Amino acid sequence: MVPANRRGFHFDNCKRNELLESKGSITAKFTKTGTTIVGLIYKDGVILGADTRATEGPIVADKNCEKLHRLTENMYCAGAGTAADTEYTTNMIASKLELHRLNTNRQPRVVTAASMLSQHLFQYQGHIGANLILGGYDINGPQLISVMPHGSTDKLPYMTLGSGMLAAMAVFETKWKPNMERDDAIALVTEAVSAGIFNDLGSGSNVDVVVITKDRTDYLRNHSKPNQRVPKQTSYKYPPGSVSVIRKEVRYHSNANQSPAAVVPEVVMSES
Amino acid sequence: MGLKPGEVSTGTTILAGKFKDCIIIGADSRTSMGTYIANRVTDKLTHVVDSIYCCRSGSAADTQAIAAIVKYELDVYATSHNERPTVKVAAKIFKRYLYENKSRLTAGIIVAGWDHQDGFSVYNLPVGGSIHEMNLALGGSGSLFIYGFCEEMYSPEMNREDGLKFIRTALKLAMSSDASSGGMIRTAIIDENGVQRDDVLGSDVKTY
Numbered sequence: 470m471v472p473a474n475r476r477g478f479h480f481d482n483c484k485r486n487e488l489l490e491s492k493g494s495i496t497a498k499f500t501k502t503g504t505t506i507v508g509l510i511y512k513d514g515v516i517l518g519a520d521t522r523a524t525e526g527p528i529v530a531d532k533n534c535e536k537l538h539r540l541t542e543n544m545y546c547a548g549a550g551t552a553a554d555t556e557y558t559t560n561m562i563a564s565k566l567e568l569h570r571l572n573t574n575r576q577p578r579v580v581t582a583a584s585m586l587s588q589h590l591f592q593y594q595g596h597i598g599a600n601l602i603l604g605g606y607d608i609n610g611p612q613l614i615s616v617m618p619h620g621s622t623d624k625l626p627y628m629t630l631g632s633g634m635l636a637a638m639a640v641f642e643t644k645w646k647p648n649m650e651r652d653d654a655i656a657l658v659t660e661a662v663s664a665g666i667f668n669d670l671g672s673g674s675n676v677d678v679v680v681i682t683k684d685r686t687d688y689l690r691n692h693s694k695p696n697q698r699v700p701k702q703t704s705y706k707y708p709p710g711s712v713s714v715i716r717k718e719v720r721y722h723s724n725a726n727q728s729p730a731a732v733v734p735e736v737v738m739s740e741s
Numbered sequence: 742m743g744l745k746p747g748e749v750s751t752g753t754t755i756l757a758g759k760f761k762d763c764i765i766i767g768a769d770s771r772t773s774m775g776t777y778i779a780n781r782v783t784d785k786l787t788h789v790v791d792s793i794y795c796c797r798s799g800s801a802a803d804t805q806a807i808a809a810i811v812k813y814e815l816d817v818y819a820t821s822h823n824e825r826p827t828v829k830v831a832a833k834i835f836k837r838y839l840y841e842n843k844s845r846l847t848a849g850i851i852v853a854g855w856d857h858q859d860g861f862s863v864y865n866l867p868v869g870g871s872i873h874e875m876n877l878a879l880g881g882s883g884s885l886f887i888y889g890f891c892e893e894m895y896s897p898e899m900n901r902e903d904g905l906k907f908i909r910t911a912l913k914l915a916m917s918s919d920a921s922s923g924g925m926i927r928t929a930i931i932d933e934n935g936v937q938r939d940d941v942l943g944s945d946v947k948t949y
Contacts, residue, residue, distance in 0.1 A: 619803075
């Protein structure tokens with residue numbers, strides 16, 4: 470053990486964990502949102518889309534989670550990777566942007582958010598597993614920036630991220646064109662996320678969409694629900710009296726402090 | 742290259758050469774994540790300050806972060822010294838970051854440009870933090886395929902057109918042999934009057 474007066478970090482547990490792992494013990498795993506997130510720029514703004522499945526290994530942890538995070542009124546962020554990291558990172562940046570807005574009395578810019586995110590993620594050298602698509606509208610018009618866990622950024626007119634990125638990109642690469650109309654763009658985003666939902670095991674359930682324009686942001690929660698649960702075709706509820714009573718018997722537990730008469734027997738049984 | 746798992750890399754070909762009356766820098770436009778092309782229109786020719794540019798190769802996160810820090814530091818340098826920084830100063834600041842953090846970084850950078858003091862200069866800063874002043878600097882995974890071509894064809898006496906043709910052909914050859922280089926050929930011609938940028942497809946460049 471480390472003496473109490475020694476300051477700084479100590480890494481004794483790293484060695485222990487390595488040893489434990491080499492001996493085959495199970496180490497803790499994070500909840501990773503096997504995900505499809507997409508974003509594109511269209512004629513008057515930017516659209517983000519996401520599926521709503523959260524997984525813990527092979528288990529679906531949440532069938533209708535939210536992967537589109539609000540940063541400001543004019544900026545949203547779609548997150549893939551470690552669920553806790555995307556949630557915490559976007560919340561922290563949202564808070565910093567709100568204080569920045571109050572301090573400067575100006576609408577925050579997309580590049581500001583992108584710098585904050587990339588510098589934060591670079592500082593943690595990839596240990597924060599947040600894959601983000603940042604979309605927003607500011608004085609420089611509609612913008613779309615992706616931020617990877619190690620802190621690198623890319624600026625593109627359309628992008629996909631998460632385990633379903635290949636399926637979604639296949640749709641974008643065949644159908645995306647510059648200056649699309651709003652309805653066509655929403656339909657394309659929905660189609661790209663749906664491709665992830667249906668072809669990628671890590672993605673599923675519904676499609677969330679957010680449309681950000683110059684002076685309006687529309688959050689379309691569960692814009693498409695292609696995996697609705699339908700009612701069971703047959704009822705498995707048995708009508709009363711389906712089971713015949715063979716024997717009826719009432720037994721009282723003898724209690725030292727209670728006379729049998731004090732215990733009220735509550736036995737309801739159907740007779741056939 | 743010693744990338745961390747899941748890291749985005751600019752598996753790259755970058756090139757910068759000194760010519761008779763200009764400097765030409767060039768790069769492919771591919772960014773890969775393992776076998777997936779994360780960006781096929783990447784701009785690896787990053788503006789630093791005035792007429793000084795850098796070509797980035799290695800980890801995207803590392804080189805973007807360093808370029809941003811050096812850009813900031815040179816802005817501070819310019820205001821506090823009341824003097825435009827030279828390419829040499831820029832290269833030495835890059836070198837300081839690469840050398841002092843060599844165990845943490847995967848970054849190979851070429852710094853090139855024009856300044857009032859030394860005119861045209863090209864500095865190659867490979868992984869590890871050494872610094873080399875050169876006439877022609879090559880970098881990235883694709884550069885290995887074109888050392889022979891460059892040795893044979895390059896001359897500092899080339900004019901602007903021949904220089905551009907040489908840079909584009911070299912990049913085209915590298916992109917055709919190296920799997921992690923590809924996409925477009927981006928170039929920038931730097932002289933005392935400013936910078937002229939051009940992008941072409943690899944298929945549009947004729948070989949000799």
